[in-house]
Amino acid sequence: MSGSTPAIHGIHHSAFRCRDADETLRFYRDVLGLKPRAALRIPDDPLTGEAHPYLHLFFEMGDGNFIAFFDAPSSATADHFRPDHPFDLHYAMEVADQAEMMAFKARLEAHGIEVMGPLDHGFIHSIYFYDPNGLMLEFTCRDAGHEAALVEAEAELDSVLAEWTRDTAAEKRRFMPPPAQAAE
Amino acid sequence: MSDKAPTVLGVHHTAFRCRDAEETRKFYQDILGLRMRAAYKLEEDPTTGKPTPFLHIFFGFEDGNYIAFFDAPDSATPEHFAIHHPFDLHYAMEVADKERLMAFKSRLEAHELPVMGPIDHGFCHSIYFNDPNGLVMEFTCKDARHDAIMNEEEAAAVEVLAQWTRDTAAQKRHLTPAPAQAAE
Numbered sequence: 001m002s003g004s005t006p007a008i009h010g011i012h013h014s015a016f017r018c019r020d021a022d023e024t025l026r027f028y029r030d031v032l033g034l035k036p037r038a039a040l041r042i043p044d045d046p047l048t049g050e051a052h053p054y055l056h057l058f059f060e061m062g063d064g065n066f067i068a069f070f071d072a073p074s075s076a077t078a079d080h081f082r083p084d085h086p087f088d089l090h091y092a093m094e095v096a097d098q099a100e101m102m103a104f105k106a107r108l109e110a111h112g113i114e115v116m117g118p119l120d121h122g123f124i125h126s127i128y129f130y131d132p133n134g135l136m137l138e139f140t141c142r143d144a145g146h147e148a149a150l151v152e153a154e155a156e157l158d159s160v161l162a163e164w165t166r167d168t169a170a171e172k173r174r175f176m177p178p179p180a181q182a183a184e
Numbered sequence: 185m186s187d188k189a190p191t192v193l194g195v196h197h198t199a200f201r202c203r204d205a206e207e208t209r210k211f212y213q214d215i216l217g218l219r220m221r222a223a224y225k226l227e228e229d230p231t232t233g234k235p236t237p238f239l240h241i242f243f244g245f246e247d248g249n250y251i252a253f254f255d256a257p258d259s260a261t262p263e264h265f266a267i268h269h270p271f272d273l274h275y276a277m278e279v280a281d282k283e284r285l286m287a288f289k290s291r292l293e294a295h296e297l298p299v300m301g302p303i304d305h306g307f308c309h310s311i312y313f314n315d316p317n318g319l320v321m322e323f324t325c326k327d328a329r330h331d332a333i334m335n336e337e338e339a340a341a342v343e344v345l346a347q348w349t350r351d352t353a354a355q356k357r358h359l360t361p362a363p364a365q366a367a368e
Contacts, residue, residue: 005217006287010247012278012308012324014198017271019359022349033189038337039344046303047270047312054271055348057341058334063194063247070271071348073355080272081359086231087201087238087254088264089273094196103190119230124196128231140196150242153222157241160223164239164255165206171257172204175265 013058013066014091018133019081021055021071027132028067031111032093034059037066061093069133083134090128092138098125101141123149197242197250198275202317203265205239205255211316212251215295218243221250251275253317265318274312276322282309285325307333 018024021039028034038058045052054072061067084090095101098118105115105127117127126140143149202208205223212218222242229236238256245251268274279285282302289299289311301311310324327333 005215005291006279006284008216008218008245008323009278009280010245010249011195011198012276012322012326014195015270015274015276017273020349020352020356021345025345031189032192034192036338036341037334039341039348040337041344041348045271046305047300052271055345057345058337060334061192061194065194065249067195071352072271073352073359075269075271076356076359078359085259086199087229087256087259089201090199092196092198094193095190096193100190107189116231121230138196139192142196150221150244153224153242154220157220157223160225161205161209161239161241164223164225165204168204168255168257172260175203175257175260175262 011065013068015056015068015070016091016133016135017076017080018057018069018071019076020132021057021069023132024057024069024071028059031108031113034061034067067091081134083130084136086128086136086138090136090138092126092140095139095141097141101125101127101139104139195249197252199240199252199254200275200317200319201260201264202241202253202255203260204316205241205253207316208241208253208255212243215292215297218245218251220244245277267314267318268320270312270320270322274320274322276310276324279323279325281325285309285311285323288323 025036029036037060040056042056043053044050052072052074054070057069058066095104101118108115108129113129115127115129118125123143123146124140125143126138128136128138131137209220213220221244224240226240227235227237236256236258238254240252240254242250242252279288285302292299292313297313299311299313302309307330308324308326310322312320312322315321
């Protein structure tokens with residue numbers, strides 16, 4: 001088995017919890033310019049069948065990808081909306097070039113939103129800010145050398161990863177081994 | 185100003201925390217078949233400048249999107265890897281059709297991973313499983329009526345959302361006001 005893997009084309013959507021669908025609509029549609037495509041009002045959790053009324057909101061980006069939100073007040077707490085550390089979660093949207101990125105920075109700041117950056121990551125340039133739900137968003141544009149930088153990184157990744165795994169094994173004991181999700 | 189937003193092209197990457205980069209590589213590369221493109225070993229938090237050694241790994245999709253992970257053991261705790269509720273966070277990858285969706289289900293089950301579904305959402309069909317880091321993953325394929333349903337929903341979205349906002353305002357008082365991210 002598992003000789004050949006079926007192909008993953010890309011992302012269909014990423015989904016996050018929102019505090020309030022209307023607040024999220026105003027931010028993603030009016031400030032970021034995304035296109036709202038659906039607001040599905042659903043009474044039950046589709047995985048468990050339990051009553052759990054929610055609104056499932058979808059915005060579409062230029063490339064056909066969606067960012068989706070759940071507004072489910074019966075299970076929401078204020079803690080859900082604390083700002084994320086970027087290592088835990090962030091969501092990077094792509095713009096064409098640095099001019100577009102800087103235009104977004106100006107636009108966000110004009111809306112009173114705090115923006116960090118731009119940062120030069122070598123293969124991309126990025127700015128960072130928070131959405132109204134505590135989700136860290138990034139706008140990024142590819143450098144001319146984006147693909148070349150990744151080809152170079154790809155050539156070294158086996159040795160970088162092997163060394164990192166050795167170097168950090170002891171430190172990881174407090175949160176390893178993983179739960180045996182396989183063994184049920 | 186800010187009448188017209190610059191253009192968001194789509195997603196560049198979505199980033200999550202991983203328990204162990206090598207465990208995550210095995211899952212995404214060997215089981216899901218994604219191509220690993222980079223493993224960057226960095227010493228400082230790029231947003232704060234604080235020393236915190238981490239490995240930042242990137243896997244590429246066919247459509248030019250990436251899924252990225254941070255292996256940052258000095259700030260990781262077991263709680264970071266608790267399984268998410270899908271309303272809080274999930275990540276949906278697209279496959280071409282139901283045949284490939286079911287091929288992935290078999291492949292995951294052959295790797296002893298529990299898979300839920302397929303679930304018929306009307307506009308898409310989906311299966312659900314967990315990655316080694318507690319992230320809820322979805323594979324989805326568009327139904328033939330995907331675009332038609334989205335067009336229908338788009339026409340109704342503003343009204344559905346307005347009704348929902350009225351119906352849930354009282355229930356949301358404990359979640360509001362939003363933190364004034366703007367006003368600092």
